[in-house]
Amino acid sequence: MPSFERLHSLGICLLVAGVLGACSANKPIRPPATPPPEKTGPSPEEIRQSNVTFFLKRAEQALRKGYLTQPAGASAYDYYLRAQQLDPGNRRARAGIQTLVVTYVEQAREALRQRGFGEVETLLKRAEMLAPGNSLVVELRRQLVRERERARFDLPEGESIGLPVAELNARSEQLAGQLQRLARRIRSEQLRVIIVARDDAEGRWIYQQLREAVPGYRVRGDIKVGSPARLLLVQSGGKSP
Numbered sequence: 001m002p003s004f005e006r007l008h009s010l011g012i013c014l015l016v017a018g019v020l021g022a023c024s025a026n027k028p029i030r031p032p033a034t035p036p037p038e039k040t041g042p043s044p045e046e047i048r049q050s051n052v053t054f055f056l057k058r059a060e061q062a063l064r065k066g067y068l069t070q071p072a073g074a075s076a077y078d079y080y081l082r083a084q085q086l087d088p089g090n091r092r093a094r095a096g097i098q099t100l101v102v103t104y105v106e107q108a109r110e111a112l113r114q115r116g117f118g119e120v121e122t123l124l125k126r127a128e129m130l131a132p133g134n135s136l137v138v139e140l141r142r143q144l145v146r147e148r149e150r151a152r153f154d155l156p157e158g159e160s161i162g163l164p165v166a167e168l169n170a171r172s173e174q175l176a177g178q179l180q181r182l183a184r185r186i187r188s189e190q191l192r193v194i195i196v197a198r199d200d201a202e203g204r205w206i207y208q209q210l211r212e213a214v215p216g217y218r219v220r221g222d223i224k225v226g227s228p229a230r231l232l233l234v235q236s237g238g239k240s241p
Contacts, residue, residue, distance in 0.1 A: 048086055055083040056092050068100050069126055076100060077130060101131045108140055112147060117227035118165075118198045120144050148227075158194065158234035168202060168229055179206060180213035182231065187214045193221035194232035200225065 059079035069077045077100055083093040108123035121144070127137045161182065167175035186193055193210065197203035203223035210219045220236065
């Protein structure tokens with residue numbers, strides 16, 4: 001027969017087991033933790049930033065090649081504009097467009113030093129398209145007006161014969177024929193000719209047409225860079241410029 005001590009110990013164990021069982025019964029059952037969803041691809045924000053970076057890189061490549069605003073769709077300006085459309089506050093895109101404006105202004109200044117007034121006008125229009133009201137462009141346009149006015153007094157008085165821009169650009173046979181007829185008149189009337197051209201290469205081409213039309217005759221005159229392109233026929237009695 002079991003002793004009192006063993007019965008007492010057994011009772012205590014049963015009591016403890018019952019308490020633990022009751023505690024376990026009252027404890028809420030938690031559902032198993034749901035694993036985080038797997039990442040399937042980049043977020044829309046990551047895609048946007050990636051595209052901005054791509055367009056900025058392409059813009060800088062185009063800039064190094066000299067593709068400022070041309071060709072359309074593949075110029076530095078087009079790529080900077082796309083970056084701005086995705087990120088309106090992007091500083092690199094804004095600074096890049098300013099670089100294009102400064103580049104055009106510097107090119108226009110160089111053309112102005114050579115009296116290439118038509119080229120200056122074209123370059124300033126491109127700069128104004130990128131940055132309307134830009135102070136650099138405004139100042140250079142004022143200089144252009146002054147230089148054009150000054151150029152009027154740098155040339156002698158004479159008969160002015162305009163040269164069509166489209167014909168000059170194409171170096172057309174029609175214009176070459178007109179210059180050849182003028183050359184024969186220059187020889188016949190012993191005139192001097194002042195060739196006003198938009199750049200030196202254009203002036204040399206005009207002079208070549210005159211010279212080849214009258215073999216053996218020395219066409220006297222000079223070439224000046226200016227705009228609009230034209231010939232000034234001057235009586236040879238005056239002092240050659």
